[in-house]
Structure formats: C-alpha cells, structure tokens
Amino acid sequence: MLELRDIEIFLTLAEELHFGRTADRLHVSQARVSQSIAKQERRIGARLFARTSRRVELTPIGAQLREDLSAGYQQILDGTRAATAAARGTTSTLALGLHGPQAHYYTHVLDLFRARHPDVRLRIQEINFADPFGALRNGSVEVATSWLPVREPDLTVGPAVAIEPLVLMVATDHPLTTRDRISMEDLADWQLPHSAAPIPEYWQQTLVPTHTPGGRPVRRGPKVSTIQEVAAVVAAGEAICLIHGDAAQYYQWPGLRYLRPYDAPLGTWVLIWPTAGETDLVQALAQAARDAGPHSR
Secondary structure, three states, rough: OOHHHHHHHHHHHHHHHOOOHHHHHHHOOOEEEEEEEHHHHHOOOOEEEOOOOEEEEEHHHHHHHHHEEEEHHHHHHHHHHHHHHOOOOOOOEEEEEEOHHHHHHOOOHHHHHHHHHHHHEEEEEEEOOOOHHHHHHHOOOOEEHHHHHHHHOOOOEEEEEEEEEEEEEOOOOOHHHHHOOOOOOOHOOOEEEEEEEOOOHHHOOOOOOOOOOOOEEEEEEEEOOHHHHHHHHHHHOOEEEEEEOOOOHOOOHHHHHHEEEOOOOOOEEEEEEHHHHOHHHHHHHHHHHHOOOOEEE
C-alpha cells in the first residue's frame, strides 16, 4: 500500500517532471523525492518515470497510475478539509455575481463546485448589465459572469461557462415574425435599446452594434436599465433587441418572441474576477468551470 505522502510526491513529480521543483514545492529534500519514487517503483515492480540527465518522463505504467490516483487523492483532500471545517464549526463563503436566472443555467458548474467543496457556501448576487463590473470592484462579489469581450486591465478573464448563438427579441406582432428567415443585416431597419447608464462601449457593442456585418448603420433607440425595461420597450414595438440565447428559455413573457438570425454570431459568457483579489476558492470555481465545460445548444 502507498502512503498518502508518497502519493503526493508521485502526483507532484508527475506534474512537474522535475525532481528539484517537486522538492521545492513540497518543502522536502530532493533525496526524499528520489527515495519515495524508488520505494514506489519497488512495490509496484515497474519503473514509473524514465529519467535521463536532461529530462524526466512518465512511463506508460506511471501515466496510468497518475490517472488512477488523481481523483481519489483529491477526494481525500476534499473530505479532510470538509471534516476540519465541520469540526471547527466554520463554513467558507464564495460570493458569485450572476446575471438574471443564470444560477439555473449554470447548474452543471455550480453542482460540480459544491460536490468538490461541500464546506463552501455559494452566495449568489445578481449583476445588472448597466453595471457589469462594479460589484467586483467594490468587493461585494469575488467572481462574476460576463459576456465577451472583457478588456478591463484589473480583471482576469477565466473559462467559458456558456457559448450560444445570439437571438432577436421582438414583439409577437413584429413584421420580422412573418419572414421565413432573418439576418443580422435586418438590425439596420429597426431601433435597438441601449444602456441608460455609462458602460464600456466595446462591451455594449456585442448586443448593441453600431453597424451590421455588412456595414449598414444601426440606430439606437430607448434607453434601458434592466431586462424588464428591455422587455417592455420590445413588447411595445419600440425596438428589437439582440440578446443571448438563454433569454429565449428564461424570459418567456407575454408579447415577446425570439427569432434566430441565420448568421447570428456566437455569444460567450465567461467567469471574471479582480486579478489582485484571486483566491483559492475563485481558482476552484474556475477549475470546476473548465472541467464541466461550457453550456451550449
């Protein structure tokens, strides 16, 4: 049987592929790393690493052992952390900013994070498109979702959590509903609502472009501050609205229809967080998003 410390040494060396870096990372001597690997190879009866004067590589048996041990080792660590937190009567909290109903849309990410970190409570706070980065900068949330692009020098752009084509929100009796198909060029014939609050223009361009792909100008109409205001002006026939695909699932309000332009671009949602405020929990949520993969339809 392998001891937990030996498993830790093996998995770290399998990642670093360098005895010196492994020793530094685990705060042990390089001799201790060599002795542990030699002991494991004797017990297993096969070489786990192919070593030369210039490089260290996993053997096929070593690669299989890494795959077999990784998940179990992480479960041991998570279980130990959870038990320690329970014994201390403490629970960590991660404040997550989401737009609208995204807590339901991203369950594949949130459930994986909760399963890996049962001692952590996710506190959800709604983010409004009229102030997409404010909650991150004032510290009320530690990580949030945002559509791309994000070009803020103080924010880190993390993994994607959703990738879907954009759709058009229109009134149920809008002339576009009678067409067999529509395109992004049709935006030039109607007004689009835009943010009443000042937001980065490059960010707003994703949903409120100033020109169609073919170069035709797009008019901006009513100013809005919430998704409810967007729905109101669209249902009244005052504007049409380019919006992310999940809206068609969650904003099924009377007076609205959703149409998909045949040439609609993909909209991508990602996790973002303050670079200076990155924590282990933020990294853990980002890793869960990478492992779960983005929601798509």
